[in-house]
Amino acid sequence: MDEIQKKKQATSTHKLGVYLWIWGLLFVLSFFSYLVDWFQFQGLLRHSLILIFMFLKAGLIMAFFMHLYWERYALVSVLLWPMTAVVGFIVLMAAEAKYTVFTRLLYFFIGG
Amino acid sequence: MSDNSLNNLPGGFKGMSHDMGSDQTAFKGAQWGKVMMWIFLLSDTFIFSCFLISYMKGRTSTVVDWPNTSEVFSLHVGGVPVPLLLIAIMTFVLITSSGTMALAVKYGYERNRKMCGWLILATAIGGLTFVGMQVFEWSKLIHEGVRPWENPFGAKQFGSFFFMITGFHGTHVSIGVIFLFIYARKVFRGDFDNAKRGFFTTMKSDYVAIEILGLYWHFVDLVWVFIFAFFYLW
Amino acid sequence: MSDEYNQKNTPLEAQSSETMTDISGTTSKDIDYVRPAELPEQDLYHGHSFITKWVFCQDAKVIGVQYFLTAVFTGIVGLVLSWLMRLQLGYPDLVPFITAEHYYQFVTMHGMIMVVYFLTALFLGGFGNYLIPLMVGARDMVFPYVNMVSFWMFFIAVCVLMASFFVPGGPTGAGWTLYPPQAILPGTPGSNMGIILMLASLSLFVIGFTMGGLNYIITILQARTRGMTLMRMPLTIWGIFTATALAMLAFPALLVSCIMMTLDKMLETSFFMPAIIQAGEVLDYGGGSPVLFQHLFWFFGHPEVYIVALPAFGIVSDLISVHARKNIFGYRMMVWAIVGIGGLSFFVWAHHMYVSGMNPWFGFFFATTTLIIAVPTALKVYNWIITLFRANIRMNTVMLFCLGFIVTFVNGGITGIFLGNVAVDIPLSDTYFVIAHFHMVMGVAPLMVIMGAVYHWFPLVTGRMLSEKLGKWHFWFTFLGAYSIYFPMHYLGFIGVPRRYFEMYDSPYVASATGMNEFITVAALIVGFAQFIFIYNIVTSLSIGKPAGKNPWKANSLEWLTPEVPPAHGNWGEKLPVIHRWPYDFNVPGAKEDYITQTTPPSEVMSAEVEKT
Numbered sequence A: 001m002d003e004i005q006k007k008k009q010a011t012s013t014h015k016l017g018v019y020l021w022i023w024g025l026l027f028v029l030s031f032f033s034y035l036v037d038w039f040q041f042q043g044l045l046r047h048s049l050i051l052i053f054m055f056l057k058a059g060l061i062m063a064f065f066m067h068l069y070w071e072r073y074a075l076v077s078v079l080l081w082p083m084t085a086v087v088g089f090i091v092l093m094a095a096e097a098k099y100t101v102f103t104r105l106l107y108f109f110i111g112g
Numbered sequence B: 001m002s003d004n005s006l007n008n009l010p011g012g013f014k015g016m017s018h019d020m021g022s023d024q025t026a027f028k029g030a031q032w033g034k035v036m037m038w039i040f041l042l043s044d045t046f047i048f049s050c051f052l053i054s055y056m057k058g059r060t061s062t063v064v065d066w067p068n069t070s071e072v073f074s075l076h077v078g079g080v081p082v083p084l085l086l087i088a089i090m091t092f093v094l095i096t097s098s099g100t101m102a103l104a105v106k107y108g109y110e111r112n113r114k115m116c117g118w119l120i121l122a123t124a125i126g127g128l129t130f131v132g133m134q135v136f137e138w139s140k141l142i143h144e145g146v147r148p149w150e151n152p153f154g155a156k157q158f159g160s161f162f163f164m165i166t167g168f169h170g171t172h173v174s175i176g177v178i179f180l181f182i183y184a185r186k187v188f189r190g191d192f193d194n195a196k197r198g199f200f201t202t203m204k205s206d207y208v209a210i211e212i213l214g215l216y217w218h219f220v221d222l223v224w225v226f227i228f229a230f231f232y233l234w
Numbered sequence C: 001m002s003d004e005y006n007q008k009n010t011p012l013e014a015q016s017s018e019t020m021t022d023i024s025g026t027t028s029k030d031i032d033y034v035r036p037a038e039l040p041e042q043d044l045y046h047g048h049s050f051i052t053k054w055v056f057c058q059d060a061k062v063i064g065v066q067y068f069l070t071a072v073f074t075g076i077v078g079l080v081l082s083w084l085m086r087l088q089l090g091y092p093d094l095v096p097f098i099t100a101e102h103y104y105q106f107v108t109m110h111g112m113i114m115v116v117y118f119l120t121a122l123f124l125g126g127f128g129n130y131l132i133p134l135m136v137g138a139r140d141m142v143f144p145y146v147n148m149v150s151f152w153m154f155f156i157a158v159c160v161l162m163a164s165f166f167v168p169g170g171p172t173g174a175g176w177t178l179y180p181p182q183a184i185l186p187g188t189p190g191s192n193m194g195i196i197l198m199l200a201s202l203s204l205f206v207i208g209f210t211m212g213g214l215n216y217i218i219t220i221l222q223a224r225t226r227g228m229t230l231m232r233m234p235l236t237i238w239g240i241f242t243a244t245a246l247a248m249l250a251f252p253a254l255l256v257s258c259i260m261m262t263l264d265k266m267l268e269t270s271f272f273m274p275a276i277i278q279a280g281e282v283l284d285y286g287g288g289s290p291v292l293f294q295h296l297f298w299f300f301g302h303p304e305v306y307i308v309a310l311p312a313f314g315i316v317s318d319l320i321s322v323h324a325r326k327n328i329f330g331y332r333m334m335v336w337a338i339v340g341i342g343g344l345s346f347f348v349w350a351h352h353m354y355v356s357g358m359n360p361w362f363g364f365f366f367a368t369t370t371l372i373i374a375v376p377t378a379l380k381v382y383n384w385i386i387t388l389f390r391a392n393i394r395m396n397t398v399m400l401f402c403l404g405f406i407v408t409f410v411n412g413g414i415t416g417i418f419l420g421n422v423a424v425d426i427p428l429s430d431t432y433f434v435i436a437h438f439h440m441v442m443g444v445a446p447l448m449v450i451m452g453a454v455y456h457w458f459p460l461v462t463g464r465m466l467s468e469k470l471g472k473w474h475f476w477f478t479f480l481g482a483y484s485i486y487f488p489m490h491y492l493g494f495i496g497v498p499r500r501y502f503e504m505y506d507s508p509y510v511a512s513a514t515g516m517n518e519f520i521t522v523a524a525l526i527v528g529f530a531q532f533i534f535i536y537n538i539v540t541s542l543s544i545g546k547p548a549g550k551n552p553w554k555a556n557s558l559e560w561l562t563p564e565v566p567p568a569h570g571n572w573g574e575k576l577p578v579i580h581r582w583p584y585d586f587n588v589p590g591a592k593e594d595y596i597t598q599t600t601p602p603s604e605v606m607s608a609e610v611e612k613t
Ligand code: HEM
Pocket: C079, C082, C083, C085, C086, C107, C108, C110, C111, C112, C114, C115, C119, C174, C175, C176, C177, C435, C438, C439, C442, C443, C444, C447, C485, C498, C499, C500, C501, C524, C527, C528
């Protein structure tokens, strides 16, 4: 192995332990989100727990398995900023869904 | 992946403005192929987001009851229904394969050909198992009378969204599995050590390709995290 | 690039033209210093046979021309369809085969072809492919093979689209917005094979475009030449770049709505389909939401408008600057305006849905965001005008088209502000006022830019100039003609003439509309035929046009500075160019000539007071 390659090896890979830790955490988090269903939590508690575990898992996968944590901010921000468009879409569609169900209930059952 | 000459650059937000203001490349040290995969995944994220947003809108605004997923997807073990058992196993398998893939990337960069190849194969097998279980799940639901156009347990849209979203995700997994097998072969053959030229593109092979493949595979896992949360658990 | 990132300890320092710190940390006296290359030379595939050189070609320039020609071909189909519609509107029943069904099909195909297969493909596929590598100083796109596949996907998409003219039932007649439920129900023309082929073709287009789009984005971000910072790129590249980014994020919504509608049609799912009784019979559908489709469609549809407009903004800025011999006023402002418009365009989509029955609060939200977009847009218009102010304007064909663009764009932009307000839009929506608005803003205005751009870059692509005399005729016919078509349509809209109507029946306003409709039809035919002047000009100039030589317009940007004109495969011969400045150094005080090219090192123009870029 020549000099350049050795250098490359030293900098471009990460310790095995990091991966194993993340791996383990992912299993634990998945187990927790399964428990949410197992205990039949309902309502706000259920939804917020689901979301928390989901974002934690997604974050771990992106940050470590996909190496985003080690990437330079230029790439990270170019990838994450467009998500605001998705967030906007989600918020507006949530409002729209409420309105749709409102009109349906009004016209189908109450009679408009 | 980072690289020696990058260590001389400012990091964090300062580094970001430095990189964006510099000439030649905006993402210092990121290979073309890797950036391409990232941007593609960004676009694919929008696809899945649109699917999931449509699904959530459909589910929230239906006036017919949405089926209780915890019951619909339960399996009977010794006569007792265990909620979401199959889905839990599928999640387990997919996360396992994601882990092996992450290690394959690591060993690839360390030029550990054997390790890298076997780990990719393991990933591919995990993917295959996942697809197999999905086939099982589909046939179980179809057996119970769920169709894209109808659903004995409640709102029609349940069947439609289920088959469409898991089908689209399953297609991603299957494509990934095919590429995993192809790349496993390439690794074992030593294409990446000898910079062999690709058959179609005529470009030189490099271990970066494994990281790119890995990005795709982790993305498939990532999407499953969201589907698991919104479709099965919600 | 297949090799790893250059290891040779390259100093990755910020680039500025005055002081440079080199590796050893001492300040270099050399004002021409540009830091060394980060990337190794690009590995290119060189075609040898006719097929690999001209058909399945990996050279972005050839792919650009292929895209251009295919898009123009579909554009001509769209043009012919518009004639047929106009004939029917101006002289009802003159052409017997234009029935109501055919009229709907023509409207639909015309709209879809013009927006997606003509303008989008032309700007991004055509101009993008040709200009991006040249303007940023790359040898080719970063993934030439993928780029080639991208074109052929587009080609197949066009074939599928054209095939729908020949299937039983003909092409779909649902309107280019393809709204369900009617798009897939019997009673709408082409509701079987027609709509399925349309959806398939759109999906193919999206897939093909994604391949191309990845190339454009990554070439711009990662394959620029030495000295080319983002803020030294021509605005053309900024426009194309932002438009491509929008496309990568907006087309997914189109793809998803296409998939869901295909399933609704073929598997009778009910994503978009509510319970429906048709001719006394209850259909199997139920529980779906047609408004959901509209949201998905316009989440794509509005950014799509900017996908067409932003490259036009960028290109026109460059054309104005070159032909007015003056730097573009407020370059940085222009860049941020482009990026800002791009970002905002994802938050305005439901202004197309004011009358759709969506959540009533949305009207307020979307009207606000829509009007906010007017700010950066107006900024750009001011900057174009200030650039022209007291400039050394060359009144050639290119400049005429640029001026034509500004006028039509301002016109369309102002009517846009009308339509952005809910209360004003409600009476105007689905009338000819809307038709006039969007034809001005995204039909005629971008077309003006395309034509100007063809006059501008034709010498680069072919080595010969187009005839100025024919060009001026072409301009005046097109500009005055287009105004005669669309200006009266505003009035038609005010009196309430609805869009997508095959005839006006016995409505009271018919009397005042008839003469005007005839006039518009005549104008449309004249404008259409005037385009043959253009085609004639292109075809004859290919062989008898004045040889252009190098850099005929005395422009600064890189595409004119290749060692060979027209540029050869690999663009730059032996050595890649090195950039020292932005492309807008025109009429710099103290300089010998009225332009300083991007590759001119500072030491050669010591006395010139150039902008620091
Ligand atoms: C000489 C050029 C053109 C003429 C004479 C023309 C004429 C027309 C006519 C008569 C209609 C149908 C109006 C109706 O019945 O509702 C129409 C619709 C439309 N046109 Fe054009 N057009 C031209 C160029 C363009 C261009 C360049 C674009 C590109 C943006 C375009 C985009 C559209 C769209 C999107 C529609 C709406 C289709 C629909 O309602 O589904 N047109 N045009």
